[in-house]
Amino acid sequence: QTLRALFQYKPQNIDELMINAGDLIYVNPAQQSDASEGWVIGTSHRTKSEKEPNVKLNGEAHNLSMSRSATNALSLQNAALRRAVLVMRHGERVDQVFGRSWLQQCLTADGKYYRADLNFPSSLPRQKDGMKQFECDPPLSCCGIFQSRLIGEALLDQEVTVSYVYSSPALRCVQTAQHVLQGLKLNPKVRIRVEPGLFEWTKWEASRAIPNFMTTAELLEASYNIDTSYRAHFPLSSLVPTESYEDYVSRSSAVIKQITSACPSKAPLPPFFAFPGVPGVILIVAHSSSLASLTRPLAGLPSRDSRDFAQMVRKIPSLGMCFCEEQKEENKWQMVNPPVKTLTHGANTAFDWRNTILGD
Template identity: 30%
Template structure:
């Protein structure tokens, strides 16, 4: 059996059936910021992450909510579990959504890999068809920048160049699959170049933290199945918090398989 050349751990940080102890709930913004005129420091609540960045436009938190401290603890426990089977992490890519960034940071902490900086990648955001409010944000991003996260004490790769800052407002599930496949291909190309430059094939492992759709779409790509948009949407609605899968690429055939 040929040695695995690359591994990808794909983690979904939120789903429709997300554990209520991890999600902040529908009315959390009103409870914390009221009418939106409360100061940014109003997020300092016992059930919210203590290092949640202050953002000038607090109303954007309505579109970009965090997870709870309990959710952070569960992500840390997942990291502990992953550390038993994943011996090294070469990079960590995260959706720019706050709940994903917080999840990724906690998973890395649980793996004892806080030295790995987070790379925020817009292409890892969930399908736009599931986010009608986001379709209005064509010129203004509702997400915080790596610099904003870094000021709050998070280890961010501020030199990473995202594939694109723009997502098509009317994007379909098929469009989402296309951009996800493009992202995975860039991962392959980057680490293939590293293997060639080193002259040997030490396996690489990449951690990807996204949304409910993330592990499903990468599994679909790895298996080379045709995407059924209706079935895909139904499956996304039942993905639990921290659902995780591992993809391994065969060093000889370059084919992926889910594990």
């Protein structure tokens, strides 16, 4: 049986093997009686030639002659129960760049939308209550779309298997989820589960009223790939404006527990392997506060003090990520490095050629 590694694994003992994502590992079922509990013995097909220490094997490399491959005794931590949760913040939102009055900047005298700067999206989706609603539920900027797509492509490069996608009902989160799935080439295979319980702390984002989010029908009409069979744990009607910090913390803690228990944890094969039946990553696209409020209860950490919380949340960039892996013991989770790197880029400022170039 030949398996393909899903994640990198760094050896922690001399009888363990360095595994890169994409490595092909031969596992002989007859040999497994020698393996200690939770481990398997296998052989890596990866060449060990000094010249190509980082070579990654794919389907074709499988046909390399065995003389170029090295054979290594291999122990793999058997996490047949291992799951992972990737929590990410949405991409750049238009009001982050153009301020609260962004929509006014984009309306013609007769109320039509136009693109006042090339970072505004080329069009807005239809909303039953009119464009005005987008002031409380702003879309991604073009830069936000670029960021989301890039992260999706990077996850694909790392051969991360995403099996479930949950999103806050905020338009920017649904859009981010959609563009990440496009980058992953999983659109429309994996559908987005819109979970109102993932919305931002309402004290920050809904001080007077919960925004009129786009309905499932509207999202579908705008070509968003929504899972219509999904039943939310927290219906929209359960969200209240200006909730207390304690209420937000307990809502977040409840929703992450409900999400993880709704995604199957039993699987028949060893860890690291992208095979049907192996639980893939549960992707959750939500808000900057979600990176702490969803992962800390999962990892068994206490919630942050409400004052520290605001300060911490300000440091989280677009597409900032936290990654939790389930441990050998079921429902024990640990925060580890996300499967892809950070995304760091500069700002691009407004430019007035008349003042700058023509002026004397």
